[in-house]
Structure formats: structure tokens, C-alpha cells
Amino acid sequence: xxxxxxxxxxxxxxxxxxxxxxxxxxxxxxxxxxxxxxxxxxxxxxxxxxxxxxxxxxxxxxxxxxxxxxxxxxxxxxxxxxxxxxxxxxxxxxxxxxxxxxxxxxxxxxxxxxxxxxxxxxxxxxxxxxxxxxxxxxxxxxxxxxxxxxxxxxxxxxxxxxxxxxxxxxxxxxxxxxxxxxxxxxxxxxxxxxxxxxxxxxxxxxxxxxxxxxxxxxxxxxxxxxxxxxxxxx
Amino acid sequence: xxxxxxxxxxxxxxxxxxxxxxxxxxxxxxxxxxxx
Numbered sequence: 001x002x003x004x005x006x007x008x009x010x011x012x013x014x015x016x017x018x019x020x021x022x023x024x025x026x027x028x029x030x031x032x033x034x035x036x037x038x039x040x041x042x043x044x045x046x047x048x049x050x051x052x053x054x055x056x057x058x059x060x061x062x063x064x065x066x067x068x069x070x071x072x073x074x075x076x077x078x079x080x081x082x083x084x085x086x087x088x089x090x091x092x093x094x095x096x097x098x099x100x101x102x103x104x105x106x107x108x109x110x111x112x113x114x115x116x117x118x119x120x121x122x123x124x125x126x127x128x129x130x131x132x133x134x135x136x137x138x139x140x141x142x143x144x145x146x147x148x149x150x151x152x153x154x155x156x157x158x159x160x161x162x163x164x165x166x167x168x169x170x171x172x173x174x175x176x177x178x179x180x181x182x183x184x185x186x187x188x189x190x191x192x193x194x195x196x197x198x199x200x201x202x203x204x205x206x207x208x209x210x211x212x213x214x215x216x217x218x219x220x221x222x223x224x225x226x227x228x229x230x231x232x233x234x
Numbered sequence: 235x236x237x238x239x240x241x242x243x244x245x246x247x248x249x250x251x252x253x254x255x256x257x258x259x260x261x262x263x264x265x266x267x268x269x270x
Contacts, residue, residue: 011266018259025255029248043238048247055251094258101254102247109243207255214262221269 003224010217017210024203028196036196045109048102050196054204055098056124060165062092062208063127063158066134070155073148082148085155086138087215089131091208096128111175118174120165127161130154 001009032050039046069085072078103121104114115121134154141147169178181187187194 022255022259025252029252032248038237040237042240044241045238045243047244051247051251091258094254098251098254101250105243105247105250109238109240211258211262214266218262218266218269221266225269 003220007217007220007224010213010220014210014213014217017206017213019210021203021207021210024199024206028200028203031196031199036192037190039193042110045106048106050200052099052102052106053197054200055095055102057201058204058208059092059095059099060124060127060162061205062088062095062212063131064162066092066131066155067158067162070152071159073152074156077145079144079148082152083219084212084216085152087212087219089134089155090215091211093128093131093135094211095204095208096131100125100128107175116175118176119168119172120174120176123161123165123168127158127165130157130161 028050032047036047036050038044066085066089069081069088073081073085107116108114134151137154138147138151141150166179168174169176180189181194181197189197
């Protein structure tokens with residue numbers, strides 16, 4: 001199987017996953033709007049929860065995957081690890097934009113303020129900015145090995161920051177609530193809300209895998225074009 | 235007692251999320267099409 005065949009196969013799988021997840025997203029929205037109860041004190045605005053938590057899950061998960069792959073790259077020096085890490089970081093930033101816009105919208109309703117510089121929000125913003133730096137760095141270094149090594153060092157930092165973000169609500173007094181599902185004593189919400197949340201998290205996870213597969217295939221296609229250009233094939 | 239009238243915040247959140255996901259999907263599609 002040639003490199004082009006591999007890229008085309010990845011593209012097919014990536015589009016199937018992505019389009020499937022986009023269809024799933026329509027089901028999530030329908031379920032949120034018509035089949036999930038309204039929270040009694042916060043009102044309809046609480047329904048942001050289902051997209052905010054899912055995007056936070058996908059974003060922080062993506063950055064954690066980049067961190068693990070970066071660590072593996074520094075150990076194995078396999079360029080594929082770096083390419084997937086880059087794909088995961090880019091998709092993580094996209095989900096991060098959703099997390100960092102839906103959070104303040106919800107916060108304005110329940111806290112009365114768009115933002116608070118507490119431990120969780122500040123460290124999440126810091127992680128997001130760190131990965132913007134990661135992306136800028138990748139664009140600034142031309143040598144592939146140097147770029148992979150430098151960005152892997154930044155990527156590894158997420159392995160410290162992501163667990164810190166999860167633990168920050170337990171370690172500090174924050175406006176941000178503690179996780180309603182992953183907590184001692186089980187989830188603290190009605191079954192209808194929990195099912196919607198879990199389905200939404202599942203759909204966002206599939207969307208993440210679909211986007212990363214497509215982004216990786218794109219990187220392989222770019223590599224192919226560069227190789228062909230080097231060999232004088234138009 | 236009724237619910238607070240704040241559905242507009244939820245709608246805004248879902249519109250932004252959809253726009254970001256759609257924009258990224260289109261960006262991937264165009265970048266892939268340019269490379270093929």
C-alpha cells in the first residue's frame with residue numbers, strides 16, 4: 001500500500017466518522033431542546049451545560065493526547081507521533097474555542113459575571129494559550145526534526161496542566177462547580193439529563209476522532225506533495 | 235413560580251458551537267481538496 005493509498009483510506013474513515021458525528025450532533029441538539037428537562041433554578045440557560053462539558057472533555061482530552069504523543073515522540077523520535085500530536089492540538093484548540101465561549105455565557109447567567117480569575121478558569125485559559133503558542137512555534141521552525149522536538153517539549157506540559165485543571169476544583173475555592181458525573185456518590189442529576197450529557201460527550205468524542213483522522217490525512221498529503229516536489233514530479 | 239427567561243443564552247451558546255464546528259469542517263474540507 002502506497003503512502004497515497006494510506007492517506008486516501010484515512011480520508012474515507014475520517015469523513016465517515018466526522019459526518020456520522022455531525023448527524024449525532026443534530027440528535028444531541030434535538031434531545032437537548034425537546035427531550036431534556038429544564039433545570040428548576042437556572043432555567044433554560046442551563047442547557048449550555050451539554051455543549052460546554054462535552055467540548056471541555058474533547059478539548060482537554062485532545063491536549064492530553066498531544067501531551068502523551070509528545071512524550072512518546074521525545075522517547076521514540078517517530079515523526080508519525082509528532083504529526084498526530086499536531087493534529088490533536090489543532091482539534092483541541094477548536095473545541096477549546098467552544099469551551100471558552102460557552103462557559104462565560106453560562107457563567108453570566110449563574111454567576112452574574114462572564115469571567116472569574118479562579119484556579120480552574122485561569123489554568124484552562126493558560127492551557128489554551130499554551131497551545132496557541134505550540135501552533136505558532138510549529139509555523140516558525142522550518143526544520144522538521146527541530147520543530148517536532150521543540151513543540152513536543154511544549155506539548156508535554158499539558159500532562160501537568162490537564163490533571164491540575166481537573167483537580168483545581170477540589171484543591172481551591174472556585175466559582176466553577178465540581179464535576180456532576182465523576183464524583184463520589186455517583187452522578188448528581190436526573191437520568192434524562194445524564195443520558196443527554198453522556199450521549200453528547202460520546203458524539204463530541206467521535207467528532208474529535210474524525211477531525212484528527214482528517215487532519216492527520218491532510219498532513220500525510222502535504223508530506224507527499226513536498227516529496228513529489230523534491231523529486232521534480234508535478 | 236416559572237423558570238427565568240434566559241433561553242437566549244442557551245441559543246447563543248449552541249449557535250456559537252455550531253458555527254465553530256461547521257467552520258472547522260469546511261476549513262478541513264478546503265485544505266484537503268487543495269492538497270489532493
